[in-house]
Amino acid sequence: MIKPFTLFGFITISLILMLGCSSTGGKYENGGNTAYLDGDGKRRGLFGGRKRNKSEPLQNPNINIRVDPRLARSLTYSRIRTEGPFIAMTFDDGPHPVHTPRLLDILKRRNIKATFFVVGTNARRYPQLIRRMIAEGHEIGNHTVNHKYLSRISVEEARAEVLGCERAIVAACGVKPRILRPPGGHINDRVKVWLKKEFGYSTIMWAVDPEDWKRPGSDVVAHRIISETDPGEIVLAHDIHGPTIAAMPRALDGLLSNGYRFVTVSQLIAIERRSIATLSDFGNNLLSSTVDRKERKNIQ
Numbered sequence: 001m002i003k004p005f006t007l008f009g010f011i012t013i014s015l016i017l018m019l020g021c022s023s024t025g026g027k028y029e030n031g032g033n034t035a036y037l038d039g040d041g042k043r044r045g046l047f048g049g050r051k052r053n054k055s056e057p058l059q060n061p062n063i064n065i066r067v068d069p070r071l072a073r074s075l076t077y078s079r080i081r082t083e084g085p086f087i088a089m090t091f092d093d094g095p096h097p098v099h100t101p102r103l104l105d106i107l108k109r110r111n112i113k114a115t116f117f118v119v120g121t122n123a124r125r126y127p128q129l130i131r132r133m134i135a136e137g138h139e140i141g142n143h144t145v146n147h148k149y150l151s152r153i154s155v156e157e158a159r160a161e162v163l164g165c166e167r168a169i170v171a172a173c174g175v176k177p178r179i180l181r182p183p184g185g186h187i188n189d190r191v192k193v194w195l196k197k198e199f200g201y202s203t204i205m206w207a208v209d210p211e212d213w214k215r216p217g218s219d220v221v222a223h224r225i226i227s228e229t230d231p232g233e234i235v236l237a238h239d240i241h242g243p244t245i246a247a248m249p250r251a252l253d254g255l256l257s258n259g260y261r262f263v264t265v266s267q268l269i270a271i272e273r274r275s276i277a278t279l280s281d282f283g284n285n286l287l288s289s290t291v292d293r294k295e296r297k298n299i300q
């Protein structure tokens, strides 16, 4: 929870949103898509967005951050250091013909941009869902063709798995992925270096795992995500399980109301490269209130 941040943060963000709306006439603008976000940051400030209708859920603001994959400093990420309340939701193993469209609707209502690590076989079967993800501002990452554990197969097989998934994504939407999540989390440093050298991929792990694939129930999944997420962290979930999708409205609304703001993984990586002056005012409060949990998690 980010109690000290919540009140002040909301006042700050509300003011910025009001300014943003007044300069754009309240018109909704898509925050851009996965690879290169061309934000109109100067005119609207960091946050833009539309006015909130009372019948709508809380909205994630438009966050316009230019992404440049060449600037990724690390081979691998599960979280970044940031003073801002930014987090990245990630969904693995889809797209699924029923669950993924439901999730996309849930995200769209909240103006949340997420990251999908898709399996190549599913990308081939449902290319229209890949295109919808891109059209709605989400990022797509590589999760191999057949969900193979990269550190347990030969280099030739790994190459075919990575390339095959990349080609399925490019064939569907024309956007080359820049990030990869190793299926099952099975990876080692040698493979990470190889992925960077041969494909230019950063390896994306996670800091928060609600273990939704064990099907603990939607309430448990939502509670774990809300209670375990800290600033700068990457959250793992799967868009192939119905109960996970059912947990999302509560999980996402809970995080939004706690002051968190959603970005794609590549935006999160880009944020690490910046000092965002507009965030520093409330960033300190945010960090001080979460330091205990960070120590518990034994990071940094």
Ligand SMILES: [Zn+2]
Pocket (backbone or CB within 6 Å): 092, 093, 143, 147, 183, 184
């Ligand atoms: Zn997976």
